[in-house]
Amino acid sequence: MNCDFSKLSQSELAGVRRELEDRYAEFQARNLKLNMARGKPGAEQLDISDSILESANPKFAADGSDCRNYGVLEGLPEMRKFFGDVLGIDPANIIVGGNSSLNLMYDAMARLMLFGTQGNTPWSRLPKVKFLCPAPGYDRHFAVTEEFGIEMITVPMTEDGPDMDMVEALVKEDDSVKGIWCVPLYSNPEGVVYSDETVTRLASMKCAAADFRIFWDNAYGVHHLYEVVELKDIFAACAEAGNPDRALYFFSTSKITYPGAGVSMVASSAANCAEILKHMTIQTIGHDKLNQLRTLQFLKDADGLRAQMEKQASLLRPKFELVLEILERELAGTGLAQWKKPRGGYFVALDTLDGCAKETVRLAKEAGVVMTGAGATFPYKKDPRDRNIRIAPTFPPLSELAVAMELFCICVKLASVRKLMA
């Protein structure tokens, strides 16, 4: 049982601090080199897909078309059907990309800037463009937004997704608010699942901007650690509310097969897909269809994908449980940190006392454990309360993860005690 640090006297805190400093010094002496920074799958997660590389790969699509040659811009019919089956999307509204869904998001934003959408003014010609950024969120989303000079407005996350009262208020009057980033299932980094009500409100809210767009990055759409958690259908909700063109839906097999060589997709309304293809046909003759065939040969169908994701989960569960176990053992009841217990996704997010995140991450780094930079989960890398830290448990082996997490908890406590004594 841990003690509640807020109840300790200054002299008790001084004693705890000395003890923590000794333990920290022991870790420093071990010259660790551990990394919990990125949501990068571990080698054992890659190994389970290796029949992709070890077996002969097909050349021809089901319709006989030669996948070695140019063409089929929108992606192979079987690949679009696969994504459709897995995600409950009409394959006609799916466009297959290359190996990176981030690239599809970046390009979607670039097109909105340069060309606008559905007859609206290109965003680069407007005096001001703003984007809603639920935070804590995904640093690479914020980097894309910043790249294009779009002003980011931080929206707090709740247990059910972004604070929808605030979102609705922001989009209602101001037509320079052009969109919102969403990781609706197992949000990065907190693992929040958007409630049905949140999805409905996002789809149906009144927006001053006719070209308001939801960037629906369902990166962890099939990445359950335990039971299957369902997400409300954003397209059905948008269509029902009379906003059929509002959502751009992104997904990939990067964290299903190989992070560096998966297959990505973007889905949207028929009108949006036509517009995307109109530009994409100028940009490329087509994406890598052999990799689509290769991926499908391995995953086969929606059932095959489920089996693969169960294997992934069986590899990831022990890591998530270890992280949560050590957090519980070291920090529960101390009043120094709060965290959620995600049922899927790639991260555990932890909130320290206000003003302690940067110092915690600095301490960890100086003892050889690299975390995602404090602040990275907020727009402009500025966490207003300097408290959120993203823990990425997937890459290190279990043994290293245990060491890294023990050190991390010491760092949380040490940073907190010093803060409490300051």
Place this chain on the structure above:
Amino acid sequence: MNCDFSKLSQSELAGVRRELEDRYAEFQARNLKLNMARGKPGAEQLDISDSILESANPKFAADGSDCRNYGVLEGLPEMRKFFGDVLGIDPANIIVGGNSSLNLMYDAMARLMLFGTQGNTPWSRLPKVKFLCPAPGYDRHFAVTEEFGIEMITVPMTEDGPDMDMVEALVKEDDSVKGIWCVPLYSNPEGVVYSDETVTRLASMKCAAADFRIFWDNAYGVHHLYEVVELKDIFAACAEAGNPDRALYFFSTSKITYPGAGVSMVASSAANCAEILKHMTIQTIGHDKLNQLRTLQFLKDADGLRAQMEKQASLLRPKFELVLEILERELAGTGLAQWKKPRGGYFVALDTLDGCAKETVRLAKEAGVVMTGAGATFPYKKDPRDRNIRIAPTFPPLSELAVAMELFCICVKLASVRKLMA
């Protein structure tokens, strides 16, 4: 021996026309479905790379890095070295892309529009941007230029590349002229090789625009049909002239291994590469490294590539020679058409009498042979003299190519005779 049509009387022309119309009708009755529209390799050209698909593919780069996972944005060191060896470029100045060099060109243009380069104003914020388009040229280059609202200025091609007197005059005073498209070796569609003097003048000419850029699409850089033809080093020429940042060099293995699943690259000065990577790191975590390994496992090194290109040439030579033989037999001495005999590349370009290209292509299409659209080789698809037709001999098997070319020559003559009689 063909007769010179300009010497025929109206009644002689009428007789020839009837004869041609009969022969044309015979072809129409055959219900042909042949395609000479795109520079698409034939199936036999793809087969010679199939050990790529049939053998186990490697996972790890030479430095041990796991190519299945995220990362290595700039491309594998061995892939950069390979491109460097093949093209005589410093690997440090090479960035590896995905499966499409067109995509790298489009993205380069998009970045110039949105962000500008080396501190200059983004092109999208300028009242007017112009680009020099040597023509006949590559329709997809012109499509990219048009996509971004850039005004295209047609520059005639000579035997040595673009008309450099005109180019120099255009860039000298007008700082809205921001760049030029070049296919310097075996130009699309004429097969022109830029002379050393042309390369030197492009590299050293005085440009009013500090951010003038040469889009150096060396698509056919190793695609010799006969002897190896050398191209002067554009980077050395630019550096020597004090314009180190002027050239963006594009290349890919699309027409070396698989058109749909090759590996692309862009090369430029250190300063330009740093700028490209600064944006690319926001756009993607990295391109498909497994495909880089796969491609290298097959091609091995510069010697391996030469051997592969000799195989390609042995498959393509008979097709080019057949096309030229039929053109010679049917059209030489008629005064109805002119063409060059390319020593490499993917096309034969033919000039009809003024005002006959569209009609020729229409006639061919109505008899079941699809050619590249007349005009496609010019900006805005407008051939001012309506005379240039691109013949793409690579895709059809030899037997089909012979039939298609015979019909094509009939169409050239028929369109010409009707014109001469009009």
